[in-house]
Amino acid sequence: MKVKQPEVYTNINSGLTNQEVTKKIAAGLTNVQIKKLSRSIPQILADNIFTLFNFLNLVIALLIGWTGSYRNLFFLGPVLANIIIGSFQQIRAKLTVDKINLVNEQEFTVIRDNKEVQVPIEDLVQDDIVILKRGNTIPADGIIRSSNGLQTNESSITGEADTIEKFENDSVYSGSFAIAGQAKIQLTQVGMNSFVSKLSNAVSQEKGSESILMKIINNIIKILTYTIVPIGLILFFRSFLKNGDVAQSILGTSASVIGMIPEGLVLLTAVALATGAYNLSKKKILVRSLNAIETLARVDTLCLDKTGTITTGKLTVKKIHPEASFDEKFVKQVAATIVEVTQETNATAQAIKKLKSETFKEKVSEVLPFSSETKYSGYIGESGTKYMMGAPEFIIDNPTAETKDAVEKAAEKGFRVIAVLRCVNDKQELLGLIFISDEVRKQAKSTFSYLKNQGIDLKIISGDNPVTVSNVASQAGIDKTDNYIDMSTVPEDADYTKLVDKYRVFGRVRPKEKSDLIAAMQKNGLTVGMTGDGVNDVLAMRQSDCSIAIAGESDAAEASADFVLLNRNFDSMIFMLNEGRRVINNVERVASLYLIKTIYSVVLSIVFIFLGSGYPFQPSQLTPVNALTVGIPTFILALEPNYRPPAGRFMRNVMEIALPAAICNIILILSINGIGGWANLSFKSTSTMSVFAIGIIGYCALISISNPLIIRKKIMIAASMLLFVIAFTYSDKLFGLQSIFDLRFTFIYISILLLAWPLFMFMREVLGRRVFSKINWK
Numbered sequence: 001m002k003v004k005q006p007e008v009y010t011n012i013n014s015g016l017t018n019q020e021v022t023k024k025i026a027a028g029l030t031n032v033q034i035k036k037l038s039r040s041i042p043q044i045l046a047d048n049i050f051t052l053f054n055f056l057n058l059v060i061a062l063l064i065g066w067t068g069s070y071r072n073l074f075f076l077g078p079v080l081a082n083i084i085i086g087s088f089q090q091i092r093a094k095l096t097v098d099k100i101n102l103v104n105e106q107e108f109t110v111i112r113d114n115k116e117v118q119v120p121i122e123d124l125v126q127d128d129i130v131i132l133k134r135g136n137t138i139p140a141d142g143i144i145r146s147s148n149g150l151q152t153n154e155s156s157i158t159g160e161a162d163t164i165e166k167f168e169n170d171s172v173y174s175g176s177f178a179i180a181g182q183a184k185i186q187l188t189q190v191g192m193n194s195f196v197s198k199l200s201n202a203v204s205q206e207k208g209s210e211s212i213l214m215k216i217i218n219n220i221i222k223i224l225t226y227t228i229v230p231i232g233l234i235l236f237f238r239s240f241l242k243n244g245d246v247a248q249s250i251l252g253t254s255a256s257v258i259g260m261i262p263e264g265l266v267l268l269t270a271v272a273l274a275t276g277a278y279n280l281s282k283k284k285i286l287v288r289s290l291n292a293i294e295t296l297a298r299v300d301t302l303c304l305d306k307t308g309t310i311t312t313g314k315l316t317v318k319k320i321h322p323e324a325s326f327d328e329k330f331v332k333q334v335a336a337t338i339v340e341v342t343q344e345t346n347a348t349a350q351a352i353k354k355l356k357s358e359t360f361k362e363k364v365s366e367v368l369p370f371s372s373e374t375k376y377s378g379y380i381g382e383s384g385t386k387y388m389m390g391a392p393e394f395i396i397d398n399p400t401a402e403t404k405d406a407v408e409k410a411a412e413k414g415f416r417v418i419a420v421l422r423c424v425n426d427k428q429e430l431l432g433l434i435f436i437s438d439e440v441r442k443q444a445k446s447t448f449s450y451l452k453n454q455g456i457d458l459k460i461i462s463g464d465n466p467v468t469v470s471n472v473a474s475q476a477g478i479d480k481t482d483n484y485i486d487m488s489t490v491p492e493d494a495d496y497t498k499l500v501d502k503y504r505v506f507g508r509v510r511p512k513e514k515s516d517l518i519a520a521m522q523k524n525g526l527t528v529g530m531t532g533d534g535v536n537d538v539l540a541m542r543q544s545d546c547s548i549a550i551a552g553e554s555d556a557a558e559a560s561a562d563f564v565l566l567n568r569n570f571d572s573m574i575f576m577l578n579e580g581r582r583v584i585n586n587v588e589r590v591a592s593l594y595l596i597k598t599i600y601s602v603v604l605s606i607v608f609i610f611l612g613s614g615y616p617f618q619p620s621q622l623t624p625v626n627a628l629t630v631g632i633p634t635f636i637l638a639l640e641p642n643y644r645p646p647a648g649r650f651m652r653n654v655m656e657i658a659l660p661a662a663i664c665n666i667i668l669i670l671s672i673n674g675i676g677g678w679a680n681l682s683f684k685s686t687s688t689m690s691v692f693a694i695g696i697i698g699y700c701a702l703i704s705i706s707n708p709l710i711i712r713k714k715i716m717i718a719a720s721m722l723l724f725v726i727a728f729t730y731s732d733k734l735f736g737l738q739s740i741f742d743l744r745f746t747f748i749y750i751s752i753l754l755l756a757w758p759l760f761m762f763m764r765e766v767l768g769r770r771v772f773s774k775i776n777w778k
Contacts (some may be wrong), residue, residue, distance in 0.1 A: 004188050005143065006127060012145045012184050015129045019432055024125035031124040031140050031190040044090045047270075048083050052225060053261045060254045064619065067247040071618040072254065077279060081631070083267075090274040093185055103349030106555055108139055111184070113606035132172075133182045133345060134370065134553035135535040140174045148343065149181030149369030153538070179511075179535050181369035208380050213294050215589060216650050217269060224260060224598065231605045232257045249705045252615030255470050255622060256608075259601030262594040264631060269587050272638050276583045283569040283575055286551075292562035295546040297580030298646055299529040302451065303514075303540070306462040307347060308533035308550045309570055310476045311438040315351035318415065321406060331432035332357035334420050338389045341379045344370050345755050346534070347553075348418065351436055372463055372511050372536035372581035378421075386423035386774040389434075393420055393465065393488055397428055410435050411467035414475065438472065442569040445477035450574055452479070455645050459504055461514050461520075463536055466507025473505060478502050487513050496520035509603060514540035523618055531570070533557055548573070578643040585642040589705045590634040592657035596701060597626070597694075599662035604669060616673050617687035620735045624727035628720045629698030636716055637706065644721050660763035661701040666751065666758070668693040675748075685745060688728070688738040693722055693752050700760040 016024070024030070057079050065070045107118040109131040112540050116131065121139045124130065130139065144150065149165040154176040163179060166172065171183055232253050241248040273294070277287040287293065307313050319359055320328045336357040339349045341364050349370075359728065365384040370377035376390025389397050392407050396419055399407075410417050410433070418434040441447075446460060462469045463683060466484040473481040484505035497520045499506075506517060514530075518540050521528045530544035531538065533553040541547035541560045549561035550568050556565050608615055669690045676686035699721065706713045728740045740749045 003140075006186055008127065009145075010127045010129050010186050010724050012111070012129050012186075014114045016125070016127060017113055020127075021112065021125055024127070029126035029190060031122055031187070033249070041091055041094070042669075044094065048087045048090070048267065051223075051266075053084075053184050054079065056228065056257065056261065060257060060619075063250050064254055067250050067693060069247065069251060069618075069620075071734060072251055072618055074620050074623040074735065077623065077627070091276060092274075094274070094298070105192075106137070106139070106559070108136070109133075109376065113227065124187060124190060126187055128187045128522075130185050131182065132178050132185060133343065134178050134180055135346075137177045137555045137559050138172050138174055138185070140187045140191070141183040141193075141325070142172055142187040144168055144172060147181065147183040147188050149367040150183035151180035151369065151371060152176050153179050157239050161240060163371065177535060177538065177559075179373075180371040181367070198568075202347075202533065212298070213584060213650065214271060217266060220262070220595070220598075221266065224262070228260050229255055231260075231602065231609070235605050235609050235615065238609050238612055242612045243614060248614060255617055255619045256605040256615045258619050259597045259622065260605070261597050265591055265594040267632060268590065268638055272583045272587050273588040275639070276579050279579055280563070280576060283572055284565070284569075285572055285576060286564040286566055287562070288564070289562045292546050293580045294584055295527070295580075296529060296548075296563070296576060298527045299456065299546055299577075301457045301459060301526045302529045302531065302740060303459050303461050303518060303521075303544070305532040305534070305537050306460060306464055306472055307438060307457075308476075308553060309531045310444055310460070310472055311437065311440055313533065313550075313553070313579045315347045315416070315436050315458055317351050317355055317434055318437045320432060323430050323437065326431050328432070329357075330611050331420050333360060334387050334422070334431055334620070335389055335418075335434060337362075338378050338387055338407075341367055342369050344377060345371065348416070348436065352434070372534075375463065375508075384424075388421040388423070389418055391463075391465070391508070392417055392419040392433070393486070395421055396430060398429075403430060403433070406433060406468065407465070410473060411465045414438075414468055416464055416468055416469040440472060440475045441570055447571050447573060448477050449575070453578065456577075459500070459506070461506045461509050461517055461540065463509055464507055466505055469507045470505045478504075497523050500524065511536045511539050513621045515543040518543045531573075531756060542593045547605055548576070555684050575711055579725060581643045581646060582641060584646045586638045586640055588646075588653055589642070590637050591650075592654045592705060593630045593634055593698070593701060595658040596661045596698065597630070597652060599658060600694075603662070605667050607666075607670070613673075614683075616669055616690045618736060621687055621691045621737055622694070624724070624735055624737075625695040625698060628724050628727070629695055629702055633702055633706075633716060633720060637713075656764065656767075657701050657704055659745040660760060660767050661697050663763050663767075664697045664700075664759050665694050668697070668755075672748075684736065684738050687736075688740070689745070689748060689752070691737065692728060692740060692749060693756070696752055696756040697760060699724075700757055704760075704764075 048629065056078065061073055061076055088545060106121045108121060108124065109116050110119045110124065111129040111131065119128075124139055130142070131143065132138065138152070144166050144169065147168055149164055151163050152166055152172060154164060154173060166183065234257055236249050236253040239252055240246060243249065249265065263669075273290040276293045277290055280287050280293070304310055320330050320331050322331045332355055335352050336355065337359040339352050340359050364379045365382050366380040368376070368378040368380070368388065370390075374390070375389050375394040378386065378388035378390075380386045392399065392403070396403065407417050415435040415437055418436060420431045420434065422429045422431055451458060458471055460473050460478070460481075466486045470481040483503055484507060485499065485503045486508050487506055487510070488508040490499070496516055498522045500517055501524065509517070514537065518528050518530060522545070528544050529546045529548065530541050531548040531550070532541055533550035535554045535556050538554070538556050538560045541549065547561045548563045548565065550570065551558060551564050551566045552568055563576060604616070608624045657729045672686055672689045672693065675681075676689075699717070702717060703709070706717065727735065728737055731737050
């Protein structure tokens, strides 16, 4: 796999001139990104308007219009309201998310007109000279013009997590990222022409193409898609053959089909997720995937990186412990020289830079860039002497008892220990140890305590010494931190599924091992979240079900994450978790109201096909009932605070309300039509009674899902009931409903009112004990 070689090699010291950049832009050779983080406004409108159900509604509206019964077109009111409200909410969320994304837009260091300038990813042009460093994603395809130990990871393209060392004239690909070293690359294929773009932007694909919630809802819709049209056609022809009235048959069939369509359910779910993204963005949390909002709420195991998550990541050198034959100044000089030569910018390097030590002036023959795999950095001087700085357990070949003791005692106090070595003629000398402290986040204890109380198991996966990690985690209030393991001592063929069950703290973990540990947790049936801020966390974040990046450390980590904490405040996890739970719980709660009418409409349609009589009511009569017992209340309840952990039984929770209510409606409507036929009542009378029964059962279901009935919910239900009574009193011409205060039928309406709640509760009890408890709902 090779990228196109440039026709002209740009000078790597001066870069492109502004005039050359302008020409490239005019020629369309810009690094335009083919996938945005949010849908465009036309896409949102199209997704809300051009749906299968809306097409069915349009066909029904045209047929009703042909009959001349224009009041039966009122059913379009809630349909249009759903489209308008849903589009408004989603567009509002899109604009807010886009605005916050602009703040977090990736910028790259580019050489232009002899200067280093910061350029947004979309403003890069072909033949730009881009300076890459550890943690950067590679913005477009190119070739390496000069390298200072660059190593990349191309797992998002090849599927292999191996570290690839890059040299001058080697190819690099968009979507991969630098894990060690620095380099200057010349971009040769940008935007649509890059390798990843030609693979349909595979790198940017969201993990988990569909959330559990949307998958269930889409399965319901798929079943209905194959059900609605044939049932509707059979009902129409059966009714027409019975009464010979085309208009009456169309109106009855329309009422049946409209009832089967859960028109607001999909939209309500999309709006709830978009509103969740909007609320999170106001807290400076960038949401890269709407589905991740739901997934986060389902996370039962959260894996934490130590630095930047439990701690602030602001490292400070507390002590330098030189070996007997060396002094502190010399150890500082070696460390400072390694940082200067490798041009490393990580937190450890920044802490050493703060010492402001002098450096050696020796010429360098080879740079040894820092890598999370090797755990060290260094260089080889012109004399052949090799200097190294890194984790003692990884770079000291035969540590003395005194060195081991010093490292262990420092680790027990929570220090990160860095060993500084010199190798001459393959003989290793320990120059000294550097003890570095990190600051535990102030709100860490309260945050982790809250997460624990919410039933989330916390595990720490870090590249640091496990004793250090354990000590720091204990300071942050995480329990059982003495249950740790050093992953550098674990054989390659170890059973990770047993390790993740046994231990809470994992230290000296390499990037690939982080990913493997998370995969093992997932094999054990856990839903795993991963937080991190560095390039060493990227593989684990991609493997996890839901990933959270702390902004500011690594472009690659931020690009891989589902959420980016732009305020670098890990305490935001509480708000994120609660927002996700609010979305799931509320959609789950109100979904039952939409499915009540779907269930009873399908069953009644089949029953009346066999009976051969027309459908028991018309679309206009059902309009106020649907609006007052389903449409308006669900949009209000969907915004309620509801932060309990999801039970993971969506269908059971929905059907516990929807099925009993639907059966009650079927029993009452068949009884009303039976009595009406026996007493020779008019269609207007029996249809009004049927719709009244549907409304009363709807309120039984609404009250059940609204518990606990706090003041605002009581006001909402009371106002809805008042409008319900008005609709059944003064809407004869508007909706075709007979007044419920007609004294001839008062007894029947009172009977329905008194019977509804006991019947509903009885059906819930019977179905709950006899049916729901015996079904595996997974």
